[in-house]
Amino acid sequence: MSVEETLRKIVTRVTRKPESAFTPQTTFEDLDADSLDIVQVLVALEDTYDIEIQDEELQEIKNMGDFIAYVECKIGEKGKQA
Amino acid sequence: MGNEKALKGKVALITGGSRGIGRAITLKLAEAGADVIINFFRKRSTAESAAQEARAKGVEAHIIKANVGEPEQVEDMFDEIESQFGRLDILINNAASGVARSALDLDDRGWDWTMDINARAFLLCARRAVRLMKSGGKMVSISSLGSRLVLPIYTAVGVSKAALEALTRYLAVELAPRGICVNGIAAGAVETEALKLYTADPNLPQPAWQTTPAGRMVQPEDIANLVAFLCSEQSDMIRGQIIVIDGGVSLTPVSPAKKNDQGE
Numbered sequence: 001m002s003v004e005e006t007l008r009k010i011v012t013r014v015t016r017k018p019e020s021a022f023t024p025q026t027t028f029e030d031l032d033a034d035s036l037d038i039v040q041v042l043v044a045l046e047d048t049y050d051i052e053i054q055d056e057e058l059q060e061i062k063n064m065g066d067f068i069a070y071v072e073c074k075i076g077e078k079g080k081q082a
Numbered sequence: 083m084g085n086e087k088a089l090k091g092k093v094a095l096i097t098g099g100s101r102g103i104g105r106a107i108t109l110k111l112a113e114a115g116a117d118v119i120i121n122f123f124r125k126r127s128t129a130e131s132a133a134q135e136a137r138a139k140g141v142e143a144h145i146i147k148a149n150v151g152e153p154e155q156v157e158d159m160f161d162e163i164e165s166q167f168g169r170l171d172i173l174i175n176n177a178a179s180g181v182a183r184s185a186l187d188l189d190d191r192g193w194d195w196t197m198d199i200n201a202r203a204f205l206l207c208a209r210r211a212v213r214l215m216k217s218g219g220k221m222v223s224i225s226s227l228g229s230r231l232v233l234p235i236y237t238a239v240g241v242s243k244a245a246l247e248a249l250t251r252y253l254a255v256e257l258a259p260r261g262i263c264v265n266g267i268a269a270g271a272v273e274t275e276a277l278k279l280y281t282a283d284p285n286l287p288q289p290a291w292q293t294t295p296a297g298r299m300v301q302p303e304d305i306a307n308l309v310a311f312l313c314s315e316q317s318d319m320i321r322g323q324i325i326v327i328d329g330g331v332s333l334t335p336v337s338p339a340k341k342n343d344q345g346e
Contacts, residue, residue, distance in 0.1 A: 034181075034189075034192070035181065035182070036181055036191060036192055036195055042124070043123075043124060043149070046124060052124070052125055052126065052127060
C-alpha cells in the first residue's frame with residue numbers, strides 16, 4: 001500500500017470522514033481535525049512505518065500532499081540508517 | 083537523602099519517563115541506585131537517550147512503548163515488566179496529556195483522552211503493580227496545581243489531576259496493609275517544553291509563573307528530588323499526601339517583585 005493510501009485510510013478513519021474527502025490538496029482544517037485527531041494520526045503513522053515525526057517540522061506542512069512527501073522522506077531516511 | 087544509593091537494587095517504573103519532569107525523575111532514581119523502566123509514548127530515540135544516561139549511572143535501564151490511556155497497552159507493558167524483572171518496587175505515575183479547551187468547548191473525546199491518560203492510567207498501573215510489589219513498595223503520582231486552581235483552557239487536565247489526587251488518597255489507605263506507600267506531588271509551573279506549549283498563545287491570560295516567593299521557577303530536578311525522598315524509607319510515615327512544590331507561588335495572589343540585578 002502506498003503512503004498516500006495509508007495516510008488516506010488513517011486520516012479519514014480518525015476524522016470520521018469518507019475517503020473521498022481526502023485529496024493531496026486537503027488540509028486538516030478542511031477535515032475539521034482538532035489537535036487530538038492530529039496526534040492520533042501521527043501515532044498511527046509512526047507505528048505503521050516505525051518512524052519518528054517531529055512535531056515542530058509539521059509547521060511546514062500545508063496539506064496532505066506535503067504530508068505524504070514528508071512521510072516518504074522519513075521512510076527514506078530510515079532506510080538509509082538501516 | 084543522606085545515602086546516595088538509597089534505592090540500590092530497587093526496580094522503578096516511570097511512566098512518561100523519557101522527557102521533561104519524567105526524565106529528571108528517571109535520572110534521579112537511577113542516581114539513587116534504582117534500575118529504571120522508562121515508559122514512553124512516541125519518541126523512541128528520546129527514551130533510548132534517557133536509558134543511556136541512566137545506564138551511565140551504573141544501573142539497568144529498559145524502555146517500553148505504551149500509551150497508558152489504553153488498557154491493553156498497560157497490560158502488555160506490565161507483562162513485559164513481569165517477564166523482564168519479575169518484580170516492581172516503585173511506580174511513578176507521571177505520564178500526562180490533555181486537550182487544551184475551556185469547559186464549554188470540550189468534546190467527549192477530549193475529555194476521555196485526558197481522563198484516561200492522567201487519571202485512569204494510575205488505577206490501571208497500580209492494579210498491576212500491586213501484583214509485582216510482593217514486599218511492599220512506593221507509588222508517587224505527579225499532579226499539578228491545576229487540580230485546585232482554575233487556569234485558562236486547563237479544564238480537562240485540571241479535573242483529571244483532581245481525580246488523580248483523590249485516587250492517590252484512596253490507594254494510600256487501601257494499599258497500606260500491603261506495605262505500599264502512596265503519595266502525590268502537585269507541581270506549580272515547571273520549566274519544561276510542555277509549559278512552553280501551554281503558554282505559547284499570547285491571547286490567553288498568562289499566569290505569573292516567572293517569579294515565585296522562592297525567587298525562581300520550579301525545575302524538573304526539584305520534582306525529582308522530592309520523588310526520590312518519597313521513594314525512600316525516610317518517608318514511610320507520609321501516606322496519601324499531595325505535596326505542593328511551587329516555590330510558594332500558590333500562597334499569595336500577588337506576584338512577588340522581580341529581584342534586581344543584585345538579587346535584592
